Each structure stands twice: as C-alpha cells, then as structure tokens.
Amino acid sequence: MKAYWTRIVLGAFVVFGIGLAVWFAVTRAKEQVHVVVESARPITIPIPFSIIPFRVDGEKYGAVHHVTFYRDAPKSVDHIVVQVKLADSVDAAQFKDCLLSLENVDNIDEHTTFDCLKRDTADTGLVQFGEVQLDPSGLMVPLLLTKSDVADLRHTDEVVLEQEQARMQAAEAEWAGDSARMAAEGLADSISIQVERLVDSLVTIKKVLRQEVRPPRPPKPTVKVEVQ
Template sequence: MRNYWVRIALGALVIFTVGMVARALINRGIGGVRGVVEGSGPLSIPLAFIPFRLGGDKLGTLERVTFERTAPQSVSSVRLEVKLSDSLLARGLEGCRLAANLDSKDGHRRLSESTFWCAPAGSDTALVEYGQAVFRPGEVSVPLYLPQDLIDELQDLNFDGDSTPISEAEIDSLEASTELSVDSAPVLRARMGDSLRAEGMRRADSAKGVPSRMADSTRSR
C-alpha cells in the first residue's frame, strides 16, 4: 500500500492550496487530522522529491510548505522551505522576490512548467507578498508572492462546504500529474547555476570585505 501522506503531499503541491488536502485527509479518516484542520495552528505538509525550478531550471527540491492560520479556515501566510545543492545558490538568491506561477485547470490551481520566478519590483501588481521562502543550506529567506485571487481563497477556506468524498481515481490523477512533472523536470542548467553561484560568491566576498575595509580605515587614523 502506498504511503497516504506522500500521496496527499503530492496533491498539496499540485493544487497549492489546503482545501482539497483537508478534505482528502478527513475522508480517509487519518487519526487526529480533523483536529488539526479545524484548529487555528500552522498546517505543515512535507513535500518529497518535488523539484524546485526557477524559470524552468531545476535548482533543488521543495521540502515543506506551512500554512500559517489566524483562524481554522483562514490562512494568513505561506512558508515554503527549499533545499538547494549548496549555500552559494542560496546567497545568489538573496534579494529575489519569489513568485509562484500558477495555472488554473479543471478548477484546480497547478504549478506551471516554469514553477517559480524572481519578480522585479513593480513588475506585476497582481502579485502580493504573502509569506516567505527559506533556502537551505544558507538559511536565506526571501519574500513569497502569490496572486491576489489565490490569497482571497486562502483567507476564506471552506473545508465543510463540499462534502463530496474524494475518490481514489481523483488522487491517483493528481499524483500521476505530479509524477509526470517530476519525471520531466529539466536538469540543472549550468548557465543558471553558475550565474547564481557567481552572485553568491560576490555577495560573500563583499561581506568579508566590509570588516577588512573598516580595519584598514581604523589603522590609517
């Protein structure tokens, strides 16, 4: 029997919202889940083997998504944890305004082919800062931007409004679409990786140079 938690996590990534996830967990009768969903604490979902792609280039994997809530059916922010291959990539992403590319299909939001991108300031007024992404190793945090209509949905979830059970076929379909996305994910392109590492190294060297310049200035007095 396949692990239900892994399958639900895959579905969570595909639709990038908690409504269907909550319904699926409740319908499957997993102990204690109803209390978690109906509470107001964070709803944290592990993600396994899901590629993190920036502009179509695979840079690492998504580890976990956490939905912070102010009320049982209202998500106040989203926290995305990303594992990169090294800390230089994380340093190179400092200053990125990470935006999720979401396509609508069959009534569900799905991550698009390019998945994420760094949005320039003022480039898209439809995007709103609604959480953060944390890159590891390096513990670099950047703002996470989502479309306003998705934020509206997250702020007014309705777990009980649709009591229709989710069938095996529906979840199998979600899993299959995600597996296809994982299998077809492009490998890390040298140009993107090298560019980010070079930027990370420049930032690291610049940070090291500040104390050195301050020491030189002190000695010259």
C-alpha cells in the same frame, strides 16, 4: 529455569505492545483530522523524495522539501512558507534580491517554476503572502501570489470547507481501516511467532521439570558370584 520464564513474560509484553501501538496510531490519526479542521494550527505538507524540483525562471536549483500553511483561523490562511533544499553547488545569495512569484498555487507539480522579480519591477497584481526558505543557509525570500489566490486562501468558502472536512473524514476512515487491517495482519504474524516461541519454551521447561522431578532410578542390584 528463570531465563525461560523471562522469555515468556517478554513475549507477552511484545504482543501487548504491538496491540497498543495499533490503537495509538488510529487514535492519533483521528486527533490529527480534528486539529486540521477545527483549529488554527499550521498545516504542513511534506514533499518526499524531491519529486517537486525548485525551479526559478525555468532553471532547477534544488527541490521543494515541504509547504506550510499558517492560519489565523480554521478557515483562513494567513501566509505560506515554502521550504527548499538547494543543491550543493547553488549559492542562496544569488536570490537575496529576488521576489519569488508563483502564479498558480492550485497546480504545484514537477513542472512548477518560480519567477525572480526585482523589487522595482514587481507586478502590481501580485502581493506578498509568505516566504521561501532556502536551506541550508536559511535565507528567507518573499513569496508573491496573485490577488485572487490570496483572496481564496484568506476567505475559504463555508461549503468548500464542509466538503473538505467530509473528504478528510472519509480519508480518515479509509486510512484507519487499511491501517487496522495491515496492523491486524502484522499482529497476527507477531502473535503466531510469539506463540511458537512460547510453545518451544514450555516444551523445554517441561523437559527440565521432568528431569528435576523424576525420582532417581534405584541402583542396579549387585550380583555376587561365588567362586568355588
């Protein structure tokens, strides 16, 4: 019988754990929004499924893994690091003499390409504003951006920041609502499953108790037959 009660207790803990996980996910989402808007911590944007190829001078060499914006203040980006996963056949050493330039940071997509500039021929309209990390070797190559892009990143307009903050808060509310709805659906399913298991356990326990508590049946009377 101890095993049956153990199953019931474990089932209750599972239901409690699911509810706690939902609460933690929503709370963490709120904290993350405040971290992005109100602090100077880095902002990392992951690029899943290798959807943005790493192209140099129009030729593909791998995929962009993620982009990290390092800040020196909540409104100001100090530099950028683009992390790239090179294809197995690509040697990172071929880029060691390059200055990788990107002329438009606002429209990074599957068609984006970097330019490999030599140090003595770099455009004076470009300035270094970070690095491109080529993995798995870890080689760091200077990243050049246009002066206008750097100025925009260094000095974010207050109105733009407020608009971005409002957008993030709206996205947070939508995300939390969707997550809560999906989590509630999953929680309801989990509770339903646990209830079914508990009912099965209780039915089994009831049967066991009946067998243990039921008084033993009296022995059948023996009938003696006299033979004349």
